[in-house]
Amino acid sequence: MKPRSAKGILKPLRQATLCQIETRLQPMLPPGCLDNNPSKAHSRKRLLPLNRTFWCWLWQILQCNTACREVMKQLSMLLKLHGRSINENSSAYCQSRRLIPLELLRRIYAHLAQKAWTHTPQATLLRGRRLHGLDGTSVRLADTAANQKDFPQTSNQKPGTGFPIMKIAALFCIASGAILAHATGSLWNSELSLAAQLLGFLRAQDVLIADRGFCNYALVVLLGQNKIDVITRVPTAIRKIDFRKGKRLGSKDALFVWNKPKVRCKWLPVDQWLGLSQTLRVRVLRVRVRLPGIRVRQITLMTTLLDPVLYPAEEIAKAYRMRWRQEMCFDDLKTTLEMAHLKSLSPAMARKELSMFLIAHNVLRCLMAQAAAQADLQPQQISFKGALDGLRQCSIAMAQTRSKSVRKTLWRQFIKGLGDDPVPQREGRSEPRAVKRIYKYQKLNKHRRLYKDRPSRNQRRRQQRRHNRGLI
Numbered sequence: 191m192k193p194r195s196a197k198g199i200l201k202p203l204r205q206a207t208l209c210q211i212e213t214r215l216q217p218m219l220p221p222g223c224l225d226n227n228p229s230k231a232h233s234r235k236r237l238l239p240l241n242r243t244f245w246c247w248l249w250q251i252l253q254c255n256t257a258c259r260e261v262m263k264q265l266s267m268l269l270k271l272h273g274r275s276i277n278e279n280s281s282a283y284c285q286s287r288r289l290i291p292l293e294l295l296r297r298i299y300a301h302l303a304q305k306a307w308t309h310t311p312q313a314t315l316l317r318g319r320r321l322h323g324l325d326g327t328s329v330r331l332a333d334t335a336a337n338q339k340d341f342p343q344t345s346n347q348k349p350g351t352g353f354p355i356m357k358i359a360a361l362f363c364i365a366s367g368a369i370l371a372h373a374t375g376s377l378w379n380s381e382l383s384l385a386a387q388l389l390g391f392l393r394a395q396d397v398l399i400a401d402r403g404f405c406n407y408a409l410v411v412l413l414g415q416n417k418i419d420v421i422t423r424v425p426t427a428i429r430k431i432d433f434r435k436g437k438r439l440g441s442k443d444a445l446f447v448w449n450k451p452k453v454r455c456k457w458l459p460v461d462q463w464l465g466l467s468q469t470l471r472v473r474v475l476r477v478r479v480r481l482p483g484i485r486v487r488q489i490t491l492m493t494t495l496l497d498p499v500l501y502p503a504e505e506i507a508k509a510y511r512m513r514w515r516q517e518m519c520f521d522d523l524k525t526t527l528e529m530a531h532l533k534s535l536s537p538a539m540a541r542k543e544l545s546m547f548l549i550a551h552n553v554l555r556c557l558m559a560q561a562a563a564q565a566d567l568q569p570q571q572i573s574f575k576g577a578l579d580g581l582r583q584c585s586i587a588m589a590q591t592r593s594k595s596v597r598k599t600l601w602r603q604f605i606k607g608l609g610d611d612p613v614p615q616r617e618g619r620s621e622p623r624a625v626k627r628i629y630k631y632q633k634l635n636k637h638r639r640l641y642k643d644r645p646s647r648n649q650r651r652r653q654q655r656r657h658n659r660g661l662i
Contacts, residue, residue: 210588211252211581212245214601218556220301223294237265237276243286251550252582254528258283288539295545296371300391302552303368309559310366310569316397316495316505319419322370323362323516324388324400326381328355329524330531331540340537341376350637356532356540359384361391362516364399366569368555369519369548374541382406383457392418397495399513405429405492407448408455411466414494421510424474424490431474431490439498442476471496477507515570522574523551554578558608565609573613580604 224241238246246261253260258280266278312318331337331354343352359381360372373387381403392398394417402423410420424431436444448470454463476490491510495501524530529547534540558572584604588597634641645653 210585210597211249212241213597214585214588215248215553218302218305218553219298223298223301238283238286240290243283243290246283247287247290247546248550248553251527251546252578255533255547258287287542290542292538292542292545295542295549299545299549299552300370302549302556303363303366303370306366306368306552306555306559306569307363309556309563310363311563313365315509316501319395319397320393321364321397321399321509321512322392323364323513324359324385324398324404325362325513325516325520326357326359326384326403327520327524328357328377329529329544330354331356331537332533332535334535336536337540341540342378344377348636350639351634353531356544357381357384358544359388360516360520361388362519364512364515366555366559367515367519368552372544372548374544380457382409382455385409386412386457389413389416389418392416394418397421397509399510401513406455407451407470408458408463408466410472410494411470412462414470419494421491421493421495421506423510424492426490431476433474433476436474439473440475440503443473443498443503444475445471445473445496447471473498475503475506477503477510519551523547526575526578527551554581557581557605561605561608564605565612567609567612571612571615572608573611576611577608580608 224244226240246265250256250258250261259278262276262278262280262283266276269276307320313321315321331341333353337354341354341356343354355377357375357377357379358372359375361370362368363370371388371391373384375384385400385404386409389412392413397419398413399421402425405422405424410422413420431446433442433444436446438444450466450468450470454460471494473493473496474490475493476488479487479489489510491506493501493506495506527547527550529544532540532543534543554574554577555569557577558574559569561567561572561577562569581604584600588600591597591600632644
């Protein structure tokens with residue numbers, strides 16, 4: 191029997207749907223980032239080199255994080271069409287994924303975020319300064335000993351009843367919705383400590399928009415040292431605002447001087463804490479929200495944009511209202527792409543899997559920005575779910591033809607179709623943080639070894655009859 195050559199095995203894969211994804215999305219990545227390194231892992235050209243492993247993984251994420259077995263099934267079925275066969279065991283694919291450097295994945299999604307921003311129309315709000323959003327969320331991990339060690343579950347849960355929890359702080363580009371950087375930690379890490387790791391990704395003259403959890407003296411001072419302005423909501427339950435004591439700039443708009451707290455922030459080193467200024471000049475304004483469906487009718491904002499002429503209160507309030515888009519980005523990641531539960535069995539692979547989700551998210555944001563630019567729309571008017579569904583179906587259609595011109599036509603029609611079906615403007619739409627899905631089964635409140643199934647309906651009826659007769 192003639193031995194199989196690598197070239198003979200790889201040739202049939204050119205018709206795969208994942209190959210069509212590779213062909214169209216490759217120009218978005220940094221040049222040469224997926225080339226094999228002769229002195230490191232993926233040095234030999236085999237069935238799963240670095241580039242093919244990456245595109246297989248991305249295809250897997252775009253299929254709503256399907257199983258590794260399905261990736262190998264696709265490769266196996268395509269090769270069988272040409273009379274060849276491979277081992278369908280997913281072990282080789284998983285080992286190849288493990289060899290991909292985490293820093294490479296982070297560099298790719300940061301490059302994609304910059305790519306999405308270049309296709310996004312420049313905003314005129316706040317004198318055209320670039321707006322960034324900062325927020326945190328959490329995801330569940332596979333319940334393994336390694337994950338529990340690095341990301342322990344909450345202390346009020348019994349062993350065996352919960353999942354390891356990874357806390358995430360992410361930095362968004364509000365204009366495009368892409369994610370620029372992220373930091374991870376356990377439940378014992380505060381969001382402020384994770385946010386401090388992301389300050390190096392901001393540039394001078396940027397404006398950071400965050401919720402009340404990031405209204406922190408030390409964080410605002412550190413950002414001001416790098417000429418980065420902040421817009422946050424004031425936690426009025428902790429810090430009381432009396433506009434009679436400030437320098438009045440307008441109705442419910444005044445300048446205040448905040449003093450440095452006496453207690454050091456635990457996430458900040460001692461030398462940096464001692465180097466912070468003793469006072470901070472801020473602008474506080476109270477905004478009335480009149481949109482229907484909004485829960486809060488009046489909010490208090492703090493900003494370091496002190497000039498009321500250059501930065502009117504209306505523009506600051508409008509910029510803060512745009513912060514809700516990053517909440518929708520987390521919803522796209524955790525609901526549409528199904529990132530709420532990561533399947534990796536080790537902390538290192540969980541971090542890589544998270545980075546792959548961010549790459550998939552930023553890829554779709556790039557496509558949405560391109561479609562919006564062609565249709566003269568804003569990126570938020572393009573459906574994220576529509577972009578995901580369209581990409582999957584377009585790759586399947588392109589795999590059915592061998593003509594390059596037909597593939598290019600299909601791709602152009604896909605991008606145009608995203609702009610032809612914009613999301614309607616829904617100002618003030620209510621987005622409650624609640625679910626209406628009713629679960630049939632009760633929650634597991636003890637370890638599965640100790641859990642006893644609920645009695646069946648007939649058993650419960652018999653017990654009730656015995657109880658009524660006084661036998662129990």
